[in-house]
Amino acid sequence: MNKEKIVLFEKKQECCGCTACAAVCPAQAVTMQPDEEGFLYPVINEEKCLHCRACIGVCPFKD
Ligand code: SF4
């Protein structure tokens, strides 16, 4: 399996904070964490991540 680091978004405009990625992750590796303004964005715990890419697949901003 490709062990390349999973990037859910490069810019905040590419994430609406829908939490779908956190919900779908089979390893509970994605947690929603507040930025400096209190908006929740997903953060991947690299220690837990299985690199299955399910989070990328479910994200409405990816095609
Ligand atoms: S690649 Fe898979 S294991 Fe890693 S954060 Fe995404 S859904 Fe979770």
Ligand code: SF4
């Ligand atoms: S699925 Fe995509 S848009 Fe939704 S919270 Fe995750 S990265 Fe953001």
